[in-house]
Amino acid sequence: MAAAAQSDGLPRTGRLAIIAGSGKLPLFLAEAARAAGEDPVVLRLKNEADDIWQGFENAIIGVGDMAGLSALFRQHDIRRVVMSGAVKRRPAFGEIRVNLKSLLKLPMALKTLMAGGDDAVLRMVISLIEAQGCEVLGAHEILPGLLATVGPLGAVSPDGDDERDIEKAADAAEALGRLDVGQGAVAVGGRIVALEGVEGTDAMLSRVQGLRAEGRISRRRKGVLVKLCKPQQDLRADLPTIGVSTIENAKAAGLAGIAVEAGRALVVEREAMIAAANAAGLFVVGLDRSRKE
Numbered sequence: 001m002a003a004a005a006q007s008d009g010l011p012r013t014g015r016l017a018i019i020a021g022s023g024k025l026p027l028f029l030a031e032a033a034r035a036a037g038e039d040p041v042v043l044r045l046k047n048e049a050d051d052i053w054q055g056f057e058n059a060i061i062g063v064g065d066m067a068g069l070s071a072l073f074r075q076h077d078i079r080r081v082v083m084s085g086a087v088k089r090r091p092a093f094g095e096i097r098v099n100l101k102s103l104l105k106l107p108m109a110l111k112t113l114m115a116g117g118d119d120a121v122l123r124m125v126i127s128l129i130e131a132q133g134c135e136v137l138g139a140h141e142i143l144p145g146l147l148a149t150v151g152p153l154g155a156v157s158p159d160g161d162d163e164r165d166i167e168k169a170a171d172a173a174e175a176l177g178r179l180d181v182g183q184g185a186v187a188v189g190g191r192i193v194a195l196e197g198v199e200g201t202d203a204m205l206s207r208v209q210g211l212r213a214e215g216r217i218s219r220r221r222k223g224v225l226v227k228l229c230k231p232q233q234d235l236r237a238d239l240p241t242i243g244v245s246t247i248e249n250a251k252a253a254g255l256a257g258i259a260v261e262a263g264r265a266l267v268v269e270r271e272a273m274i275a276a277a278n279a280a281g282l283f284v285v286g287l288d289r290s291r292k293e
Contacts, residue, residue, distance in 0.1 A: 014079020016040045016142075017072075017134075019061075020049040021085025025139065025241065025268055027052050029084055032143040041076045043069065048087050063087065067097040070132045081134045082142055083125070083237050086200070120180055122237040138236040139266060146270075148242075148286040150262040154274040156283040158257055162224055164190055166259045169226035170287065177230030183240045186255070188223030201227065201242075205249040212254050222256035228289070229264040242284070243268040247276040257283030264289075 016038050020026035026042065026049070033040045034056075042049075042058035049060075057076075061068050072078070126136045140147050152158075158166060169187035172195060176182050182196030186208050193211065196204045205225065211217045227240035240260055250258055257277075260267070265286070267273060277284050 014134075015077050016080045016082070017043055017076065017078040019043045019045065019069075019081060019083045020053075020058075021045050021083075021087045022048050022050055023085045023268075024050075024052070024243075025266070026085045028146070028268060029082060029139055029142050030056055036142075041072075041078060043072060045085075045087060049085065062097070063089070065097045066128055066132075069129075073132055073134060079134055080137055081129055082137050082139055083122070084139045123234050126234060126236060136236050139239065140235070146266045146268065148260045148262050148265045148267050150286045150288045153267065153270075153284040153286065154277045154282075156257065156278065156281060158224070158259075158283050158285060161189075161221070162256050162283065165224040165256075166226055166285075166287070168192060169224055170228060170259070170289070173226050173228040174231060177228060177233070180230060180232070183230060184225060184227040186223055186225050186253075188217050189221035193217050193223065196227075201225070202245060202249050205246075205253045205255075208253040208255075209249075219254070222254055224257055224259060225250055225253075225255055226259045226287075227265060228261045228287075235264065240265040241268060242266075242273065244273050244276050247273055247280060247282060247284070250282060251280040255282065257285065259285045259287050261289050262286030 016033055018026050018030050018033070018040050020042050030040050030042055040056065042053050042056045044053065044058055044060045046060050046062045048063065059072055061072065129136050165187040168190055169185040169192065172185035172187070172192045173183060176185060176195050182198075184196035184201050184204060185192060186194040186204065194204050194208050208217065212219060217223075227242065229235070229240060242258060242260055242265065246258060274284065
């Protein structure tokens, strides 16, 4: 099937591949691509991707198998690639397989895998895919409706105390991102109580819940979660993402709400997420960081 015409000015030749980690985002992208007239191939990362791909042509590929990935690109005439979904672990040395097109990048790739942050690793993966002659697109280029918009997304809005916590947590999240460590921070009563590391947002919120239960965080003040893009982040991979599970975990942690960066964060299952936030009395708001002085 020929690639669907698009209005964003990006080249659209060859078949589209979705490299899928865990979660529902890859499925949303595949469905959106099909609705736009594409015939996407889903390349499921071994031991990562969920088994939700009935009805889509798909194949399993090892996380470090660049040679196998290149062969699949040739087999399916793939010229465009989207990476989406979570990846819990980096490949072990014995799992890495390269071809001639990626051989020269191997020393850099190994160094990045050993010592680089997540954004550095993703940039390296993008460069390896581009070395195979493919264009790498961002999830938001396939499904722009997923992007968070400015202002409250639901019926609840932050109050003055929440706004102060948002500002505090946003500054912390930005500093954390510059270190290529994580994308999220939690502030309660004007104090930073948690920073996101390799464990991810849900695990961080579970930690906040435990700290509150132990009395180490005020039970009277609620607090907020802020998730921001890393300042140096390549927008084609790993945009901050929130969904129904984020609402559930924020509620369990006793928070008042969630703030994300408008235009640089993804909201999955938007209607269900907003309904869950409204039912829980939590706000979800998109921040316009371009206005920050």
